[in-house]
Amino acid sequence: MSASPADAAPTVIADGLTKHYQVADKKPGLAGTLRHFVKRQHRVIEAVKAVNFTVAPGEIVGFLGPNGAGKTTAIKMLTGLIAPTSGKAEVLGFTPFERKAALLRQLTLVMGNKQQLMWDLPALETFRVNAAIYGVPDDEADRRVKHFAGLLELDKELTQPVRKLSLGQRMKAELIAALLHHPKVLFLDEPTLGLDVNAQTAVRRFLKDYNAQHGASVLLTSHYMADVTALCERVIVIDKGTILYDGTLAGVVERFAPYRQVTLDLEREFTEDELITYGEIEELNGRTVRLLVQRDTLTTTVQRALSDLPVRDLTVSDPPIEEVIGKLFASGRDQQAEELPQEKPEKAAVSP
Amino acid sequence: MDNTTTPHPALQFFRVVRRLLGVWYAFMLTYRFEIMLWMVATALPLIMMGVWIEAGASGLFPDITAVSVARYFLAVFVVRQVTVVWVIYEFEFQVNSGRLSSNLLTPIDPAWRYITMLLGEQGARLPFFVGVVALALLIYPAALRGEDGSGWWLPSLWQLGWFVVLTYAAFTVRFLIQYTVAMLAFWFERASGFDHLIFLVFLFCSGMLFPLEVLPDGMREVLMLTPFPYLLWFPATMLATGDVELMPGLAILAFWMVLLFVLNRMLWRRGLRHYSAMGA
Numbered sequence: 001m002s003a004s005p006a007d008a009a010p011t012v013i014a015d016g017l018t019k020h021y022q023v024a025d026k027k028p029g030l031a032g033t034l035r036h037f038v039k040r041q042h043r044v045i046e047a048v049k050a051v052n053f054t055v056a057p058g059e060i061v062g063f064l065g066p067n068g069a070g071k072t073t074a075i076k077m078l079t080g081l082i083a084p085t086s087g088k089a090e091v092l093g094f095t096p097f098e099r100k101a102a103l104l105r106q107l108t109l110v111m112g113n114k115q116q117l118m119w120d121l122p123a124l125e126t127f128r129v130n131a132a133i134y135g136v137p138d139d140e141a142d143r144r145v146k147h148f149a150g151l152l153e154l155d156k157e158l159t160q161p162v163r164k165l166s167l168g169q170r171m172k173a174e175l176i177a178a179l180l181h182h183p184k185v186l187f188l189d190e191p192t193l194g195l196d197v198n199a200q201t202a203v204r205r206f207l208k209d210y211n212a213q214h215g216a217s218v219l220l221t222s223h224y225m226a227d228v229t230a231l232c233e234r235v236i237v238i239d240k241g242t243i244l245y246d247g248t249l250a251g252v253v254e255r256f257a258p259y260r261q262v263t264l265d266l267e268r269e270f271t272e273d274e275l276i277t278y279g280e281i282e283e284l285n286g287r288t289v290r291l292l293v294q295r296d297t298l299t300t301t302v303q304r305a306l307s308d309l310p311v312r313d314l315t316v317s318d319p320p321i322e323e324v325i326g327k328l329f330a331s332g333r334d335q336q337a338e339e340l341p342q343e344k345p346e347k348a349a350v351s352p
Numbered sequence: 353m354d355n356t357t358t359p360h361p362a363l364q365f366f367r368v369v370r371r372l373l374g375v376w377y378a379f380m381l382t383y384r385f386e387i388m389l390w391m392v393a394t395a396l397p398l399i400m401m402g403v404w405i406e407a408g409a410s411g412l413f414p415d416i417t418a419v420s421v422a423r424y425f426l427a428v429f430v431v432r433q434v435t436v437v438w439v440i441y442e443f444e445f446q447v448n449s450g451r452l453s454s455n456l457l458t459p460i461d462p463a464w465r466y467i468t469m470l471l472g473e474q475g476a477r478l479p480f481f482v483g484v485v486a487l488a489l490l491i492y493p494a495a496l497r498g499e500d501g502s503g504w505w506l507p508s509l510w511q512l513g514w515f516v517v518l519t520y521a522a523f524t525v526r527f528l529i530q531y532t533v534a535m536l537a538f539w540f541e542r543a544s545g546f547d548h549l550i551f552l553v554f555l556f557c558s559g560m561l562f563p564l565e566v567l568p569d570g571m572r573e574v575l576m577l578t579p580f581p582y583l584l585w586f587p588a589t590m591l592a593t594g595d596v597e598l599m600p601g602l603a604i605l606a607f608w609m610v611l612l613f614v615l616n617r618m619l620w621r622r623g624l625r626h627y628s629a630m631g632a
Contacts (some may be wrong), residue, residue: 081629097624101459108455116454118375120382125375132517133458135364161382193422194395 010054010215011185016087019048019062019241027062028050030243042320043352047073049241057184058215060207062232062249066329070241071221078219079109091185105134109185112193115170116177117162123173124158127180130257134181141180148176168199175203179210186210186218192227204230225322239329249321257324258297262291267310278305287312290321355464368460369468376472386472391480394432400561401425405492412600420592422495424563426488427515427588432560433481434474435523435583439466443534448541455628461532470527511594518587519631521605525541527581528612533545535616538623559585576601 022044026036035041048070055061065071076082077089080096080103089096094103117126124145130139149158150263152172157165165173171191177185188207192200208231211218224226228235228249235252237245245252262279266287276279278301279291293301305311359367401422408418446452455462472612489496496505507515525585528545537543555561557580564572564585575581582605589596 037561076453076629079457080458082627083625099456104457104459111453114450114454118379121375121379125378129368129371129375132368132456133460135359231363323480 008057010224011057011092012055013088013090014051014053014074014078015053015090016047016049016050017048017072017074017077017084018086019077019082020085021045021047022084026243029155040207046241048077050144051241051243052267053246054237055185055217055219055242055314057062057217060211060220062228062229063219063238064325065222065238067074069239072189073241074238075109075189075219078186079107080104081109087103105181106185107185108178108181110174110189112171112179112190115162115174116142119163120161123162123165123177126162126173126278126312127158130177130180136181141283144180144182145176148179151209152176152202156271165308168195168202171203171288173198174207182214184214184219185217186216188218188220188222188223190247191220192222192224200224200226207231215308225320225325229321236298237325237328244328252328253318253321253324256328257319258296259292259294259319261319262298262305263304263310263317264289264291264305264306264311264315265313270309322329322352356616366417369464372465372468374557376469379469380473380476387476389482391433391477391484392517392536394436395429395484396560397425397432398484399427399515401429401488401492403496404547404562412506413566417502419494419498419502421563422492423592424559426495427591428559428584428593429488429582430481431519431522433477434519436468436473436527437523437530439470439527440534440537440544442466442469443531444537444543447537447627450629452627456624467527468530469483470523470581486581496502505590507594507631511590513592514598515587516596518582518590518601522587523610524585525608525612526583527531527532528609528616531581532612532619535619535623538619538626548574554580554583554600557581558583559588563589577604579605579612 022042024040024042027033027194063071078096080099092106094100117123127145153174157169192203228275232249235249269287272281275289281291282292283290405418408416408421480628498504533546534543557575564581586596586601
C-alpha cells in the first residue's frame, strides 16, 4: 500500500451506524395470500446494529461475514444508497446520503451481482458515458481504458456487446467502468463472484495494482478467502449486524483459533480411537492424519506423538483462515456477539 | 480526480447530454424491429382518423369536415410519436431490482438518463414515422390538397415553430406526470398501475379519440384547465389549423410544469429515504 494508514485521517467512518428494515411477512397458500392482501403483517429486521469502524487512506479492509450478516447493508449506507436509521456514516468528510457530486466523483461501488454496463452495447460506450459524466477528457479516458484493459487482459472484447461477454470478461469491464474516474474510495461487494480461478487472480492483481498506484481506500466483501488473504491486511468480521472482530488478518487466527494444526505422516495406519488422545481429528487419510491441538498443550502433545507413534514427518501450522472464519460463523455466534463488544475485540476469547 | 480538468459546468452538462443521447440512440437502433412494432402500437390516431373522416363527411358535426379531422389526426399521430413516455416502467424496474443504485452513485441526476433515453428513442423512430405519415397522405391525399375548399395544407412558419415548441412542452408534461407517478415505486411495488388509470383519462381528455371541438363548450373549458388537452389536442390543432388560444394555453402549461416539477422533487427526496437498494 502506498499510504501510511495509521497516521492519516480516516476516509470512511461508521459511527454507531444502524439500519432497521420493515418487511412484510406472508404465509404460503391461498389463506396466507388473502390475509396478506387484507392486512399485512410487518416485522422489523435489525440489519446493522450500531457498528463502529474506520478505514484509513490507502487501506484495504476485508469486510467478512456470512450471508445476511449486514455487510451489504452497511456498504449501502456508506455509499449513500440508503439512509441510516441512526448513527453516522462519513466518507471523505461527506455524509454519503446527501449524494453531493463532490463525493460521488471520488467513490465507486462494484457489485458482483449487479452491472452498470449497458447490456446491448459494447462496454466502450458505457466508458464514454462515464468519461463525460465524471469530466474525464476523451483522450485521457482512452489512455486509462487502454491501461486498465491491458492489466485485465481485455482488448477486442470491449467493442462487442456486453451480452456477448463471458462473466469474467464482463466483471473486468465493470471494474474499468467503475474505476475510470480514479476514485479514492472503493466499495467492492463480491467483485469475484462466480469468476473462474484465472479471472479471480487477474481481478485481485488489478485491484492491488490500483490501490498501490492511487492510494485508494478499499472496503471489500468476498466469500472467497483467497481474495481476502491476497488483498487485505485488516479484516472486519460482522454477523447478525454486529461486529465480532476488527483487526489484522493474522489476528483472526490468533484470536479465534487458539489451536495449531499438526499433520502427522505415519509409518502405518492408525484408527481414530488410537489418535483421538492427541487432539481433534480434522482428517484421517490412510497414514496421514491432520489434528487440531490446543496451543497450550502443543509442545507436550508433539513430544508425546514423537515418542509414542512411528512418525515419518510432522508439520505444525496455523489452520487455514477459511476454516477459522467458517468455524467462527458456525459455532456459538450468539455467544460471541454478547462476549465481543466491538469496541473491545481484544478481550474476546472464543472456542473454535 | 487526477489528470482531469474541470470544464465550465454548462459545457460539462452539454457533453454529458450529447454523449447520453448518442448512446441511447445507438441502444434504440439495436431494437429496429421492435421500434416498428411500437409504432404500430401507437397508430391509434390513424385508426381514429379513418373513423372520423366518415363522421366528418356525414355532416353530423358542424365544426368539422373530413379534411379537417384527417389533418388533425395526422398531427396527433406526429405529436404522439414525440410524446411516448414509458419512464414509469423503467423506473419501477430499476427501483424493484435495485438497478437504480448504480445511477444514484454517479454525479448526475438519474432523470437525465431517462430523458435522453426517450429522446434517443424519438430519433430512432423518426424515419419510421415520417414514412407512415407519407403513406397516410398517399392513401388520403385530400388531407394535403384540401378538397373541401380549404386549400393546400401548408402551415405557416409561425405555426410550425409553435408546433415544435408545444409538442416538446407536451413531452415535458407527459414526462413529468409519469415520472412523478413513478416515484410511487418507492412505496408501492407496482406504480405502473397508477399510470394505467391516468392513461384512461388521457385517452378521453387529450384529443386522442376525438377532436375536443366536438365536446360542449362548458366541458371543453373545464378540460382546458387540466394538463390533458395540452398533451395532444393543443399542439396538434396548432399544426392542423393554428386555431388555439396560445397565451392562456402557455400559462396553463407553465403552471402544470412547475407544479409537477415541485411535486416530483418532493417525492424524489422522500422516496430515496424509502429506497432499500434491493438486490444490491
